[in-house]
Amino acid sequence: MSSKYKELFVFGEDYGTSDYKFGPASLGNVPDMFENRGYLPDMGSVIARMQGFGEGTPIVVGPEVSTYLEARGDLAERLIYPMRESTIEEGDERAWSVVKEVTRFGLSRYAPLNNEAFKGFYGVASIVAGAPKYMYERLFKIHEEINTESQKGPLVKAVTIIPQPLAVAIAQKAVTCTVIESGHGNTQVTPISRQVIQHALIPLNRGGNDANMITQQILRDAGFGEFAKERRLVRMFKEAVGLIPGDLNSAIDEAKRDPDRFRAAFRVPGTRITIDLKENSWQRFLIGEYLFNPSHEVFQSYYKRGFLKPSDTHVGREVILGTTDLADAIATSIERCSIEVQPYLFKNILLSGGNFAWKVPSGLEGVAVDAATKLTRLLQARGISDATVRLVKNPQYSVWQGCIVYGMYVPEAFKWDWARLEGWHALDGQ
Numbered sequence: 001m002s003s004k005y006k007e008l009f010v011f012g013e014d015y016g017t018s019d020y021k022f023g024p025a026s027l028g029n030v031p032d033m034f035e036n037r038g039y040l041p042d043m044g045s046v047i048a049r050m051q052g053f054g055e056g057t058p059i060v061v062g063p064e065v066s067t068y069l070e071a072r073g074d075l076a077e078r079l080i081y082p083m084r085e086s087t088i089e090e091g092d093e094r095a096w097s098v099v100k101e102v103t104r105f106g107l108s109r110y111a112p113l114n115n116e117a118f119k120g121f122y123g124v125a126s127i128v129a130g131a132p133k134y135m136y137e138r139l140f141k142i143h144e145e146i147n148t149e150s151q152k153g154p155l156v157k158a159v160t161i162i163p164q165p166l167a168v169a170i171a172q173k174a175v176t177c178t179v180i181e182s183g184h185g186n187t188q189v190t191p192i193s194r195q196v197i198q199h200a201l202i203p204l205n206r207g208g209n210d211a212n213m214i215t216q217q218i219l220r221d222a223g224f225g226e227f228a229k230e231r232r233l234v235r236m237f238k239e240a241v242g243l244i245p246g247d248l249n250s251a252i253d254e255a256k257r258d259p260d261r262f263r264a265a266f267r268v269p270g271t272r273i274t275i276d277l278k279e280n281s282w283q284r285f286l287i288g289e290y291l292f293n294p295s296h297e298v299f300q301s302y303y304k305r306g307f308l309k310p311s312d313t314h315v316g317r318e319v320i321l322g323t324t325d326l327a328d329a330i331a332t333s334i335e336r337c338s339i340e341v342q343p344y345l346f347k348n349i350l351l352s353g354g355n356f357a358w359k360v361p362s363g364l365e366g367v368a369v370d371a372a373t374k375l376t377r378l379l380q381a382r383g384i385s386d387a388t389v390r391l392v393k394n395p396q397y398s399v400w401q402g403c404i405v406y407g408m409y410v411p412e413a414f415k416w417d418w419a420r421l422e423g424w425h426a427l428d429g430q
């Protein structure tokens with residue numbers, strides 16, 4: 001098979017805690033995506049029967065899921081988010097079934113089944129760096145099963161799996177760099193020198209979900225308890241009003257002095273509901289700060305009231321506190337690498353992932369900053385003054401972009417190697 005074939009049919013699959021980003025190279029720079037979740041319809045209902053849910057299709061995935069979310073008590077049981085902190089539990093069969101349906105949906109959407117030349121995609125799946133081996137095995141297995149079960153010929157010809165931060169480095173054509181990949185579930189602090197420097201990797205259990213948690217608490221405190229129960233709305237509110245402060249204390253002072261300028265009011269699209277924090281609008285700065293520095297004293301009162309801190313990470317025998325300042329985590333990680341390479345790693349810090357996509361509204365520049373500016377300041381405060389921090393373009397899509405580039409470069413003949421975790425895993429019968 002010519003390499004032209006592979007170029008045409010490389011298919012990126014970025015498995016995120018909140019969003020599955022997927023699609024073939026022909027999509028350009030922006031993948032298709034939907035929430036990584038599945039809904040188990042009530043099979044007893046007449047409507048489910050009318051919709052054709054007989055045996056065989058018990059899980060709904062994709063954009064359609066929204067239409068099933070009527071107010072109901074058993075939603076938590078029926079709506080499955082398969083990933084927690086960017087991993088899937090080994091024995092969580094329901095979660096794996098959702099991941100399988102999500103994958104099948106993604107591949108089927110783009111498979112040109114009426115094209116005779118199509119013999120299946122070259123799938124490039126991306127998961128967290130340092131993922132347990134069973135995640136690799138299960139992903140291979142899922143792809144195999146999807147092929148076997150396909151009525152219209154194989155959807156996948158071969159699969160490979162790449163750690164997300166490495167995909168980012170590849171998309172940015174960076175050979176030696178430190179990738180900080182921060183999505184919904186976690187933040188991977190990852191020094192890279194051609195490969196992930198495994199012993200220096202620090203996965204923090206902190207991501208967009210934690211920003212949602214603090215947002216939810218702020219909403220409850222402001223009397224919007226009902227609204228705070230709806231996960232998706234909390235996320236919309238967070239993205240619309242959350243800000244990263246250049247310096248938290250002075251941002252709070254300024255916002256309290258001039259509340260109108262910093263007013264956090266959000267109109268829920270398509271409804272008559274407006275959530276207005278009014279005199280508490282200064283709290284919008286807490287949302288951004290929390291991601292960078294949850295050990296700031298301002299959060300102590302939250303912890304005292306029972307608000308859960310981000311959980312600690314165990315790396316080998318070491319424990320990294322969940323509340324570790326992001327700049328400290330970066331310094332600790334880079335300082336585990338050889339002294340000679342350290343300056344290169346500090347000089348090329350790349351931020352990627354949706355959780356770094358914070359905007360700075362016009363008129364608030366300086367008081368509110370972007371993620372790269374915040375981190376540069378935090379590093380400076382720790383005596384690291386010559387670091388270069390850059391937010392990649394389209395941070396939420398850079399992993400998927402890297403999957404495509406990687407898939408183009410790995411030669412077809414290069415077989416999967418369990419020792420190196422590289423190469424193509426050819427599927428049976430292909």
Ligand SMILES: Nc1ncnc2c1ncn2[C@@H]1O[C@H](COP(=O)(O)OP(=O)(O)OP(=O)(O)O)[C@@H](O)[C@H]1O
Pocket residue numbers: 015016017018019020083085086182183184185186187207208209235238239242353354355356357358359395396
């Ligand atoms: N403009 C924005 N401002 C603030 N947060 C944002 C913005 N855009 C996206 N996010 C947040 O980024 C997160 C999603 O990012 P991403 O798609 O990279 O995560 P993921 O891949 O699903 O999760 P993970 O990689 O941790 O498993 C969500 O928490 C979302 O609210």
Ligand SMILES: [Mg+2]
Pocket residue numbers: 014015016017164183184353399
């Ligand atoms: Mg991700």
